[in-house]
Amino acid sequence: MSDAKPTVAGTGDSWSGLVSDFSADKETFPIPWGKLMMWIFLIGDTFIFGIFLIAYMAVRMSVTDPWPDTVELFAMTIGGTTFPLLLIAIMTFILITSSGTMAMAVNYAYRGDKRKTVLFMALTAVMGLVFVSLQAYEWAKLIFVDGIRPWGNPLGASQFGAIFFMITGFHGLHVLGGVIYIALVARKVHKGHYEKKGYSIVEITGLYWHFVDLVWVFIFAFFYLW
Amino acid sequence: MNHIAFADQPQESMHHPQGFFSKYVWSLDHKVIAIQYGVTAIMVGVLALVLSGLMRLQLGFPDTFSFINPNTYLQFMTMHGMIMVVYLLTALLLGGFGNYLIPLMVGTRDMVFPYLNMLSYWTYLLSVIVLMASFFVPGGATGAGWTLYPPHTLLPGTPGHELGIIMMLVSLGIFIVAFTMGGLNYVTTILQARTKGMSLMRMPLTLWGIFTASLMGLLAFPALLVAAIMMMLDKLAGTSFFMPALMSMGEAIDHSGGSPLLYQHLFWFFGHPEVYIVALPAFGMVSDVLATHARKNIFGYRMMVWAIVIIGGLSFVVWAHHMYVSGMNLSFGFFFATTTLIIAIPTAIKVYNWVLTLWRGNLHMTVPMLFAIGFIFTFTHGGLSGLFLGNVAIDVPLADTYFVVAHFHMVMGVSTVMVLFAAIYHWYPLISGRMFNTALGKWHFWVTFVGTYTTFLPMHYLGFLGLPRRYFSMGEAAYVPESAHSLNAGISISAIIVMLAQLLFIANVIWSLKKGPRAGHNPWGATSLEWQTPDVPPKHGNWGEKVPEVHRWAYDYSVPGVKADFIPQNMPSEAVEMEDDSPQGERS
Numbered sequence: 001m002s003d004a005k006p007t008v009a010g011t012g013d014s015w016s017g018l019v020s021d022f023s024a025d026k027e028t029f030p031i032p033w034g035k036l037m038m039w040i041f042l043i044g045d046t047f048i049f050g051i052f053l054i055a056y057m058a059v060r061m062s063v064t065d066p067w068p069d070t071v072e073l074f075a076m077t078i079g080g081t082t083f084p085l086l087l088i089a090i091m092t093f094i095l096i097t098s099s100g101t102m103a104m105a106v107n108y109a110y111r112g113d114k115r116k117t118v119l120f121m122a123l124t125a126v127m128g129l130v131f132v133s134l135q136a137y138e139w140a141k142l143i144f145v146d147g148i149r150p151w152g153n154p155l156g157a158s159q160f161g162a163i164f165f166m167i168t169g170f171h172g173l174h175v176l177g178g179v180i181y182i183a184l185v186a187r188k189v190h191k192g193h194y195e196k197k198g199y200s201i202v203e204i205t206g207l208y209w210h211f212v213d214l215v216w217v218f219i220f221a222f223f224y225l226w
Numbered sequence: 227m228n229h230i231a232f233a234d235q236p237q238e239s240m241h242h243p244q245g246f247f248s249k250y251v252w253s254l255d256h257k258v259i260a261i262q263y264g265v266t267a268i269m270v271g272v273l274a275l276v277l278s279g280l281m282r283l284q285l286g287f288p289d290t291f292s293f294i295n296p297n298t299y300l301q302f303m304t305m306h307g308m309i310m311v312v313y314l315l316t317a318l319l320l321g322g323f324g325n326y327l328i329p330l331m332v333g334t335r336d337m338v339f340p341y342l343n344m345l346s347y348w349t350y351l352l353s354v355i356v357l358m359a360s361f362f363v364p365g366g367a368t369g370a371g372w373t374l375y376p377p378h379t380l381l382p383g384t385p386g387h388e389l390g391i392i393m394m395l396v397s398l399g400i401f402i403v404a405f406t407m408g409g410l411n412y413v414t415t416i417l418q419a420r421t422k423g424m425s426l427m428r429m430p431l432t433l434w435g436i437f438t439a440s441l442m443g444l445l446a447f448p449a450l451l452v453a454a455i456m457m458m459l460d461k462l463a464g465t466s467f468f469m470p471a472l473m474s475m476g477e478a479i480d481h482s483g484g485s486p487l488l489y490q491h492l493f494w495f496f497g498h499p500e501v502y503i504v505a506l507p508a509f510g511m512v513s514d515v516l517a518t519h520a521r522k523n524i525f526g527y528r529m530m531v532w533a534i535v536i537i538g539g540l541s542f543v544v545w546a547h548h549m550y551v552s553g554m555n556l557s558f559g560f561f562f563a564t565t566t567l568i569i570a571i572p573t574a575i576k577v578y579n580w581v582l583t584l585w586r587g588n589l590h591m592t593v594p595m596l597f598a599i600g601f602i603f604t605f606t607h608g609g610l611s612g613l614f615l616g617n618v619a620i621d622v623p624l625a626d627t628y629f630v631v632a633h634f635h636m637v638m639g640v641s642t643v644m645v646l647f648a649a650i651y652h653w654y655p656l657i658s659g660r661m662f663n664t665a666l667g668k669w670h671f672w673v674t675f676v677g678t679y680t681t682f683l684p685m686h687y688l689g690f691l692g693l694p695r696r697y698f699s700m701g702e703a704a705y706v707p708e709s710a711h712s713l714n715a716g717i718s719i720s721a722i723i724v725m726l727a728q729l730l731f732i733a734n735v736i737w738s739l740k741k742g743p744r745a746g747h748n749p750w751g752a753t754s755l756e757w758q759t760p761d762v763p764p765k766h767g768n769w770g771e772k773v774p775e776v777h778r779w780a781y782d783y784s785v786p787g788v789k790a791d792f793i794p795q796n797m798p799s800e801a802v803e804m805e806d807d808s809p810q811g812e813r814s
Contacts, residue, residue: 033338048451
């Protein structure tokens with residue numbers, strides 16, 4: 001068992017080389033603990049959203065009443081013209097843009113530029129808040145104008161309200177949690193808490209934020225385009 | 227950023243806690259957290275054991291005990307199952323043994339995130355408190371069976387369909403949060419904080435079991451969380467995810483269009499991996515106990531590792547074998563029967579390897595060894611009845627009979643508990659610094675082991691007779707012969723004897739804590755790192771001045787040519803004393 005010869009990746013018997021590289025002593029992944037932990041957490045969270053979306057598909061396949069026409073339902077009328085999916089396009093644009101500002105915050109954090117890091121993190125958090133507010137607006141429209149409830153839906157399948165509010169609500173809570181998380185980390189960055197420890201925490205926060213954005217892309221595709 | 231591997235970092239300064247509260251209550255030390263987890267889990271486990279005793283009283287002697295009515299019977303049954311599977315076994319194996327052994331076995335000073343680890347315990351405690359509180363809410367705890375199948379779970383007629391089920395779902399949600407915090411810690415610690423020389427393929431199998439189980443938990447509990455959220459919405463927000471249109475008590479219910487089958491899929495996507503979340507750490511620990519007390523290296527170490535990993539992976543694609551009679555499409559049954567039977571291959575490899583580890587070993591029939599060997603019997607037994615149930619054609623007549631009850635109690639109840647006892651006796655000298663009473667331990671083993679068979683063997687027979695599980699009483703059903711009733715009484719008597727025998731264990735553990743002889747350093751002559759600490763029991767920080775360096779795998783027992791019959795993992799080759807007449811050569 002002690003014959004662990006030093007193996008160079010990509011040489012020799014590739015499978016056993018891969019295994020012994022991967023299982024070598026000390027650290028399996030050359031990254032900080034927190035970052036690995038976040039990755040593993042996100043895999044678990046992927047399962048949560050994946051199961052939600054699979055449940056949605058199962059519901060969608062089994063309903064007998066017609067599903068509401070999403071192009072009409074999510075349309076927005078401005079000055080007499082009806083734009084299909086306008087609100088959701090704006091929301092998606094804001095959330096994706098916030099991923100960009102988060103990436104810039106990570107960049108400045110590793111350069112040690114505290115001021116710009118905090119600035120971009122704040123910008124990210126604000127965009128997250130705007131997203132949640134627009135979502136609240138959308139919910140309000142569905143509830144008060146269209147009369148959609150978790151238990152019923154005048155436009156067709158009663159399951160629509162239930163599954164829509166549950167999944168977008170769960171995602172909205174993730175965004176809200178992310179905003180709080182970013183705010184807390186930004187405050188600590190501002191106070192100089194990470195000057196000695198290093199700024200990998202900003203990247204870890206960013207991982208979470210990008211994940212929330214990525215999940216949104218799937219929810220967007222499944223609810224608004226299907 | 228410059229990233230320095232943990233084992234290469236300079237000696238960190240340990241902050242030692244002062245005072246009773248920071249040492250024993252709000253402790254960040256993985257060993258204290260482990261004991262907190264263990265004691266809490268065992269306490270709820272004893273409650274669940276008493277609940278099963280009450281059930282057995284009713285089944286063995288119907289119409290004798292006025293305080294057990296059909297409602298309370300169903301509540302006892304539900305809570306017994308849920309507590310045993312989730313709050314006892316998962317918490318004790320991963321929260322208890324995982325916490326205690328991971329940092330010691332990989333040679334680090336603590337978990338990677340001790341604060342999160344502490345939070346994990348207190349969140350777990352909260353989930354237990356909520357669960358216990360559900361007994362006292364109006365309507366009592368839920369009586370839906372541990373699977374909580376809708377629609378009956380939410381319908382009047384099931385005890386606890388109002389507040390009881392809400393408390394249960396909330397408690398499960400909190401438990402999942404607690405487990406996630408713990409599980410992330412276990413996985414990250416094993417991957418990132420191993421000491422110098424401790425490659426993954428040198429780890430004791432205990433760690434492989436705990437590692438795979440934690441990873442599986444992180445992927446399986448999401449399904450339960452989603453199912454719990456959806457059921458909660460069905461209950462509170464009037465949605466119809468799981469509730470079809472039904473007539474209940476002569477009236478149409480408010481729900482329509484939901485799919486109870488969807489719940490079953492979600493539940494068992496969690497539920498089946500959960501079986502292995504409980505079993506894999508047990509597989510690992512029993513391997514270490516067997517190797518240590520047989521003074522032999524574990525047979526086929528690499529095969530054992532891959533078997534654990536493959537079982538873990540396969541367990542995610544077998545869930546619907548719990549649903550053959552649910553009305554699911556029959557061609558699914560073909561797929562799931564095939565995957566289910568494939569799992570038997572790595573499992574059988576493990577059983578053969580355990581037996582071959584014992585083959586020609588220098589067996590020390592200590593108490594932990596007895597329990598470990600007992601596990602091989604009960605596990606093989608339960609595994610074989612699993613082959614029956616894995617086949618659709620045989621499962622259909624046997625589904626929901628006592629045969630199923632006997633099967634899963636043998637394979638994941640009794641077997642896992644056997645390993646837990648083996649593990650508690652094995653690591654007791656390390657955790658407490660004292661030796662337990664051997665005579666008492668042997669009595670405990672024999673009564674438990676024989677009692678297990680007298681309890682569960684007759685249940686197989688009752689299952690063949692077609693006796694349905696979960697029934698409050700069998701009544702006058704014509705297909706139940708008179709002998710079955712007396713068999714049921716016999717089962718109850720032996721179950722209660724086994725239950726009383728556990729008092730021996732509890733007395734032994736508590737008595738030996740103060741009065742047991744001092745165990746000294748490494749009383750079993752084990753190789754793995756947890757026995758090589760400078761102090762017994764290990765102090766805060768585990769390793770004193772310097773963390774150990776590992777030079778070999780964990781199974782160097784009875785190496786030919788070496789004086790001692792074991793070589794600790796942290797002993798360098800130069801320090802190994804050879805027998806005088808043997809040729810000087812490195813052997814490790």
